[in-house]
Every structure is written in C-alpha cells, then in structure tokens.
Amino acid sequence: MFELLHKKISAVTSVNEEDFDYFKTLFVQKKLRKRQYFLQEGDICKYQAFVEQGLLRSYTVDEKGSEHILQFASEGWWMADLSSYLTNEPSFLNVDALEEVELLLITKPLWEHAMQKIPALEHYFRIIIQNHLVATQKRLLQSLAETAEEKYNRFLATYPECVQRVSQHMVASYLGVTRETLSRVRRQLADRK
Amino acid sequence: MFELLHKKISAVTSVNEEDFDYFKTLFVQKKLRKRQYFLQEGDICKYQAFVEQGLLRSYTVDEKGSEHILQFASEGWWMADLSSYLTNEPSFLNVDALEEVELLLITKPLWEHAMQKIPALEHYFRIIIQNHLVATQKRLLQSLAETAEEKYNRFLATYPECVQRVSQHMVASYLGVTRETLSRVRRQLADRK
DNA sequence: TAAATAATGTGATGTATGTCACGCATATTT
DNA sequence: AAATATGCGTGACATACATCACATTATTTA
Structure with missing residues (x-):
C-alpha cells in the first residue's frame, strides 16, 4: 500500500x-x-x-x-x-x-x-515543491503570452495521459478558456490536418 | 553585510x-x-x-x-x-x-x-519556496478569473511599496495587460473618486 | 542646458475570445 | 426502457482588451 x-x-x-x-x-x-x-x-x-x-x-x-x-x-x-x-x-x-x-x-x-x-x-519535499514552483511559474508566463491554440497544443504535449482521462470542459477550465473556444480550436486543428 | x-x-x-x-x-x-x-x-x-x-x-x-x-x-x-x-x-x-x-x-x-x-x-529554503509557490498559485488563478481593473486593485493592495518604485509599464506587464489598458483603468478609478 | 530617451495619456479601430442559444449524442439514473 | 443529466459542437452576437498612431510631459545623458 x-x-x-x-x-x-x-x-x-x-x-x-x-x-x-x-x-x-x-x-x-x-x-x-x-x-x-x-x-x-x-x-x-x-x-x-x-x-x-x-x-x-x-x-x-x-x-x-x-x-x-x-x-x-x-x-x-x-x-x-x-x-x-x-x-x-x-x-x-x-x-x-x-x-x-x-x-x-x-x-x-x-x-x-x-x-x-x-x-x-x-529534502524530498523541498525538491518536489521546488519542481512544482518551476512548473507553476512556466504555466503563469504561458497563460500571459500564449493564444488559446498554443495553450491547448502545449497541454497536449505536456500531459498526453491527462487528455485521455478528463473531459474537454475540464481541459478548457485548466487552460483558462471556455469550452466553446476549446471546441473551435480543436476543429481548426482537425481541419488543418 | x-x-x-x-x-x-x-x-x-x-x-x-x-x-x-x-x-x-x-x-x-x-x-x-x-x-x-x-x-x-x-x-x-x-x-x-x-x-x-x-x-x-x-x-x-x-x-x-x-x-x-x-x-x-x-x-x-x-x-x-x-x-x-x-x-x-x-x-x-x-x-x-x-x-x-x-x-x-x-x-x-x-x-x-x-x-x-x-x-x-x-528547512528555511523549503519554507520560502513553499510560500513562493502559494503566492504564484494565487496569482495564476487571479490572472484567469479577474478583469484588468481587479488585477490592478489587487496589485495596489498587495504590493503598495512596489507601485512607488516601478513604472506603470512594468506594472502592466506584470499584470498581463498593455500599458494603454492600465492607463485607462487608472483614469476610470480616478474619475470615479 | 540642449538633445535624446523614456514614460504616460488618449483617440480610432481591430480581434480573439466570451456569452447565449440551440441541437444532438452518449452516459447515467430510476 | 424511459427519463434525465452530461458532454460536445456550432451559429449569431457582444465585449474587454489589444493594436496603432500621435501628443505631451518627465527624466537621463551628453
């Protein structure tokens, strides 16, 4: 256990x-x-x-x-x-x-x-908190600098397993966009393929 | 020293x-x-x-x-x-x-x-990194949830000394808005007084 | 102290994203 | 199996904020 x-x-x-x-x-x-x-x-x-x-x-x-x-x-x-x-x-x-x-x-x-x-x-907790901080700082800067599409692509690349397990509604509210916007971003990506 | x-x-x-x-x-x-x-x-x-x-x-x-x-x-x-x-x-x-x-x-x-x-x-570094993480997480959520005006007001309340020492351009790029938007927010706040 | 640079304000216009409304499909519950 | 809730897509329209352009005022720097 x-x-x-x-x-x-x-x-x-x-x-x-x-x-x-x-x-x-x-x-x-x-x-x-x-x-x-x-x-x-x-x-x-x-x-x-x-x-x-x-x-x-x-x-x-x-x-x-x-x-x-x-x-x-x-x-x-x-x-x-x-x-x-x-x-x-x-x-x-x-x-x-x-x-x-x-x-x-x-x-x-x-x-x-x-x-x-x-x-x-x-020591263990110092390290994991530190890594958590680094990840959170990067996410903060990305949320300021990136478009909805860039955020979604980065999320796909960073947490591929998570995408399988959670609804789009959840992904959208993690990325800071509405579910409608995420739905449109996904269609654009699909259309371009 | x-x-x-x-x-x-x-x-x-x-x-x-x-x-x-x-x-x-x-x-x-x-x-x-x-x-x-x-x-x-x-x-x-x-x-x-x-x-x-x-x-x-x-x-x-x-x-x-x-x-x-x-x-x-x-x-x-x-x-x-x-x-x-x-x-x-x-x-x-x-x-x-x-x-x-x-x-x-x-x-x-x-x-x-x-x-x-x-x-x-x-122990000291674990604590300060932890506090830094908490602050960064709050800022991330606020950047997702708040309007430009709310962000500016919160910044004023949280870092009153800093406002004295840095240009508005810097405050704007901390808050994730343009300097023009910050300028307009400030005028609205002043007009309302 | 003149010249250059940086900071701020403000109007006109553009746009990415939000909001609202609805339809359809797929789970979940009774 | 019917009823209900949940997830996803999409059109029409609204809006907060960005972008561009230019003027004015402080602050450096030569």
Missing part, C-alpha cells in the same frame, strides 16, 4: 527503512467516489493527500460561477489547498475526485514532525 | 552562529547598475541572488516582442531563473536591475552543500 510513495521518495532521495516505516504510520487511508469532494471552499484543509489511485482536481469558482482549475493530480502526486493547510485558514480551493480515488492523508503537525525528525524527508 | 540575510533566515528558523558563519563564506558580492542584466535569456543561471539593496525583475519576451514580468525582487528576496539554476539548461528568463542593486550570489553546488550540511537551511 505504500509502494508508490516509497518509489516516489526514492527517486529523489534515500530514506532508510526504519525511517520510512515510521513515516508510514503517520498516514490514514481514504477512498473517494467519483465526483466526491475532498475539500470544499471555506473548509480548513486538514490533510495533504498522496494519490495512490485515481484522479483529482483543485479549482476555484469565481463570482460569475466559472470554474478555474489549478491542478490535476493522478497517481504519485500530492494534492491539497497548500495555503489553507499551512495557515489553517479557510480554503479558497475546491478539490474533488474525477475518478474513484485512493488517498494517503497526513495532517500538518505529523508532516512537520516527520520532516523535522528525518532531514531526508524535508 | 549579511545582517539582512541573517534576519530573514532567523524569521523562519534558527541557525547557530557557527553554521551561519560557514554559510556566509559561500557567497560572492555583486553590484549592478540600473538597467544592467543579471541574466539574459539563453544564459545558464549559475547563481541565485539574495537582494541586499535595490530592485530586480525577471521576465520573458514573447515572439511578438512583448515582455511578461514573472517577478519583482527587492531587499530580502531571492532572485534567479530557478529552472535554469536547477537543471543547468539555458534560461528562458531575463533578469535585470530596475535600480542600482547589491546582491549576494551563491552557486548551486555550494547552496546544495550548505543545505545538506545544515538541515535548518534546507
């Missing part, structure tokens, strides 16, 4: 068996049905989730009711409203399951305790 | 004097004139910079020649093309000085060596 987590950590750093055995004890398992919320706007995000199976999304809903997806998370990724998790303030994100999911949950106090006790774990 | 760095680290974690004395030896100092490049697109980003004095920006230039600012960094902040710094690949960002600046520079091998040797430093 912790094979994937062990594999992901080992890809970045080495944690000895004893330390990892301890780390494992800090998690609780949780399963969610498709469409079920992991977190709703306004809740305090008590847990960070490691995705063992399935697919989640985090998103905001603006005053007009439009959804804007911040992140998809499939097997091997972490998901939370980081801001709420760190500060204990109400979350501005919603997180829900796009497929049936199996999660490993850890609270902030236990997470911090583990990192403090095991420097290799702090 | 290292007072500000010491203060910033102490605000997050505690590093004993001996460790900090060692950490200090890993930096070289650098001064830049206004408008001088710290890094140009295509260069390898060999150094991460801690800003002791002055103001920098990082930005991309798209095919049409428009600039998109990723970040401003004033006293107490870190600046680099993180992606290039971490991977040793050519940077896609430009970084230049908006004022005369004094920087403390550290290479990646020395930075990593310090973090490996001193867990409190890895």
Whole structure:
C-alpha cells in the first residue's frame, strides 16, 4: 500500500527503512467516489493527500460561477489547498475526485514532525515543491503570452495521459478558456490536418 | 553585510552562529547598475541572488516582442531563473536591475552543500519556496478569473511599496495587460473618486 | 542646458475570445 | 426502457482588451 510513495521518495532521495516505516504510520487511508469532494471552499484543509489511485482536481469558482482549475493530480502526486493547510485558514480551493480515488492523508503537525525528525524527508519535499514552483511559474508566463491554440497544443504535449482521462470542459477550465473556444480550436486543428 | 540575510533566515528558523558563519563564506558580492542584466535569456543561471539593496525583475519576451514580468525582487528576496539554476539548461528568463542593486550570489553546488550540511537551511529554503509557490498559485488563478481593473486593485493592495518604485509599464506587464489598458483603468478609478 | 530617451495619456479601430442559444449524442439514473 | 443529466459542437452576437498612431510631459545623458 505504500509502494508508490516509497518509489516516489526514492527517486529523489534515500530514506532508510526504519525511517520510512515510521513515516508510514503517520498516514490514514481514504477512498473517494467519483465526483466526491475532498475539500470544499471555506473548509480548513486538514490533510495533504498522496494519490495512490485515481484522479483529482483543485479549482476555484469565481463570482460569475466559472470554474478555474489549478491542478490535476493522478497517481504519485500530492494534492491539497497548500495555503489553507499551512495557515489553517479557510480554503479558497475546491478539490474533488474525477475518478474513484485512493488517498494517503497526513495532517500538518505529523508532516512537520516527520520532516523535522528525518532531514531526508524535508529534502524530498523541498525538491518536489521546488519542481512544482518551476512548473507553476512556466504555466503563469504561458497563460500571459500564449493564444488559446498554443495553450491547448502545449497541454497536449505536456500531459498526453491527462487528455485521455478528463473531459474537454475540464481541459478548457485548466487552460483558462471556455469550452466553446476549446471546441473551435480543436476543429481548426482537425481541419488543418 | 549579511545582517539582512541573517534576519530573514532567523524569521523562519534558527541557525547557530557557527553554521551561519560557514554559510556566509559561500557567497560572492555583486553590484549592478540600473538597467544592467543579471541574466539574459539563453544564459545558464549559475547563481541565485539574495537582494541586499535595490530592485530586480525577471521576465520573458514573447515572439511578438512583448515582455511578461514573472517577478519583482527587492531587499530580502531571492532572485534567479530557478529552472535554469536547477537543471543547468539555458534560461528562458531575463533578469535585470530596475535600480542600482547589491546582491549576494551563491552557486548551486555550494547552496546544495550548505543545505545538506545544515538541515535548518534546507528547512528555511523549503519554507520560502513553499510560500513562493502559494503566492504564484494565487496569482495564476487571479490572472484567469479577474478583469484588468481587479488585477490592478489587487496589485495596489498587495504590493503598495512596489507601485512607488516601478513604472506603470512594468506594472502592466506584470499584470498581463498593455500599458494603454492600465492607463485607462487608472483614469476610470480616478474619475470615479 | 540642449538633445535624446523614456514614460504616460488618449483617440480610432481591430480581434480573439466570451456569452447565449440551440441541437444532438452518449452516459447515467430510476 | 424511459427519463434525465452530461458532454460536445456550432451559429449569431457582444465585449474587454489589444493594436496603432500621435501628443505631451518627465527624466537621463551628453
């Protein structure tokens, strides 16, 4: 049950068996049905989730009711409203399951305790947060510089597996365009072929 | 010369004097004139910079020649093309000085060596990178959800000091609108008062 | 202090994308 | 199997913002 987590950590750093055995004890398992919320706007995000199976999304809903997806998370990724998790303030994100999911949950106090006790774990999280930051910065600049078509092409190239698993409506609200615009972009691409 | 760095680290974690004395030896100092490049697109980003004095920006230039600012960094902040710094690949960002600046520079091998040797430093960087990620995620969602006027108002509220120090052209290219649009937004706000 | 450069404002016009409305096909639920 | 919800495509029209062009005012720099 912790094979994937062990594999992901080992890809970045080495944690000895004893330390990892301890780390494992800090998690609780949780399963969610498709469409079920992991977190709703306004809740305090008590847990960070490691995705063992399935697919989640985090998103905001603006005053007009439009959804804007911040992140998809499939097997091997972490998901939370980081801001709420760190500060204990109400979350501005919603997180829900796009497929049936199996999660490993850890609270902030236990997470911090583990990192403090095991420097290799702090190293692991520093690295993955850093990579996440780099990816988010690139996405921000692309969202400022690129047209709808360029964004869609880049998404296809960057997350080919994800395109198979989520609806176009989801892709559109990740890219920051309407589903109608995405539909037209797709037709233009198809016509040109 | 290292007072500000010491203060910033102490605000997050505690590093004993001996460790900090060692950490200090890993930096070289650098001064830049206004408008001088710290890094140009295509260069390898060999150094991460801690800003002791002055103001920098990082930005991309798209095919049409428009600039998109990723970040401003004033006293107490870190600046680099993180992606290039971490991977040793050519940077896609430009970084230049908006004022005369004094920087403390550290290479990646020395930075990593310090973090490996001193867990409190890895903790410090994990925290600041994490905060940076949270801020970048919020900005990304806001850039998708908000109008030009809302973005400008939020910028005013979030970075009041920065508005004093940079031109409107810079603010506009941070917000992802043209300088003309920003000028019109400002007039509407003034007229309404 | 003159000349050059950069910053800002503003009108006229263009355009990518959003909004609204509807039809059809495919899942999902009862 | 019927009823309902969900996803996707597409036309007509609206609009926020970009682009282009030029004038005015600050700020450098020679």
